[in-house]
Amino acid sequence: MSEVPAAGVTAQTFGQLPDGREVELYRLVNDNGMEMTVMSLGGTIVSLKTPDAEGNQADIVLGFDSLEDYLAPEYRKANPYFGALIGRYGNRIAGGQFEIDGQTWQVPQNDGNNSLHGGSRGFDQRLWEVSPVEEGSGVGVVLTLTSEDGDQGYPGQLEAEVRYTLTDDNALDIHYQATTTATTPVNLTQHSYFNLEGEGNGDILDHQLTLNADAFTPVDDSLIPTGEIRSVADTPFDFRQPTAIGARIDEDNQQLQRGQGYDHNFVLKREAGDDLVLAARVEAPDSGRVMEVYTTEPGIQFYSGNFLDGSLEGKAGQPYGHRSGLALETQHYPDSPNQADFPSTLLSPGETWLSHTRYRFSTR
Template sequence: MNIEIKDILGKWKEFTLANDQGMSVSVLDFGGIITKVMVPDQKGKMENVVLGYKNYADYETNPNFFGAIVGRIAGRIQDASFETEGQTYSLEVNDGNNHLHGGSNGFSHFCWAVEPFHTKDSVGLKLTHFSADGDGGYPGNVDVAVTYTLNNENELIIDYYATTDQTTPLALTNHSYFNLNGNLKNTVHNHHITIDSSNFVELDESLIPTGRLVEVSNSTFDFREGRVLSDGFEDNSEQHKITGNGYDHYFIFDNEGHVVVKDGDSGRVLTIETDQPGMVMYTANGLTTGLELREGSSRKYLGVCFETQGSPASLHHVGFPNVILEPEFEYNKRTKFSFGVE
């Protein structure tokens, strides 16, 4: 197992974690961005299974948040404001009238301090950042650590840790777009997804939660027994239409967070396990054409994000997974991505 470090554009570093099975994960210190994940298909062919830019300079703006750590809050905050402890806080308006993914200077758009590490059976990176009181409009001094660990079982484990000195909202995630075909040969239409979830969060036309939970039964949002993503792409129901004919919805897990993704062509299987209460599944409905990616040009439905996190809807509605962190508690979450074949 080893770690390679490469200078990028004279200002960033890219760390490539490699295990003894040939799997590798490449990460920038800028935004903690996962730029590449190389895993074998059923014939042993190593290919990249995440979306990334061909030109590293494009990560500077990265409006699609390819591979990035997102925070302080992942997702949309209604009207770019929230109230806590009797005080109203105003945030950057960067998505219609709302606030998206921590804003233009969120966790996805600065350089993290990186400390590589080796253990007996893993390699990894510990990324740390101090976010000062008032950053992006959010209260509280927040110390954040995100750890990427790659082991010999072809598991990529992401651990999130944070503390604060004031009550503040915090919901961290990684925004990688997965495509198990490998090297972007096809869209994700035929990716077969299983999600342990009986309810999803209804959205309005601005993609803001309405406050209503919807049962998945008898709909294209029912992934409990598994279904292909194209079922939703081709469905004309209102919840699909407002997202651009796809998925951009928060699913609340019934039990422990468990998601299985299969691609029949490559035989690749991705299993996601998390202690987060839910997940936004986003199927790149808004991905425009013509971006130069590592293996080709961008287009709609070219990847799928599994944003395991709390729900920012809890800032405006009751009954949603909480995102408030209190000074006397620690934020401590884990999501594991396991790669295999069948």
């Protein structure tokens, strides 16, 4: 059994950016000894330690021990967005273009011809303001960021706030909100990669995944949704019952070939009036760790770490090889600004964009 650290929030300097600004690292510990560290650069979750079935703590998110590793050219070139907050628009926008009231807006094409995760300098590369909070139900931090009018080509000044709370029932609660001075697309999400056996401990192909989704949004060759809402029935995308991630990942299937594995948005089952719904459940066979994902969002992007290639070495001193982590990004659908039949991501002045996601951790 691991020693339980003292509950609370503490802060220390993690390093400096090239322009001299300091990056802070916040350590959150709940009453059960579950521990998370978050750095102000990108609102990035650097570590997340949870117990296995024997009570032994291990870090279950991919990332690095030093700021220098996050700033290194090889990381920025690959940019897997380990643990980062994503904005203004999580996922892809076709051609980096969209229209609002007949006006065309151009944002950076940083993923082939498309825009990915907010552009070439998205919220993952911004220095957030961070304030610790201690509540009756746990400990947390509030992160705030002002995205100026025209930032990465997006209209309107966006005021974003994200609250991470490590609750005393071993959940990570994430509350998002945003306001704008001009109508703009908003689709914030969190991009942690999980390995419930412990980061650096092999791949995630034996993890058992359940997704509360009867349909997904198939993609074209550039991973932009075609507009179709396709049933998962009789396809490798049917995770309605617990299924090993690796069971069908290499099947001869056009969608799997386009994503080089799973890199798709799943349409969550939701009844009218539902708030938080169970979106996903993951179980690791050896450690017995279980993660459940609840969200108010209509979709979840399941990414099986297909582009990890061993070139980045993580906190455990092990290279992050092919499919060594998985991401479950709660979100609106990719390319929604160009897909009239998808739920809208437009936020207008006078409105407040709200979203809530909970990652709950337990053991088998």
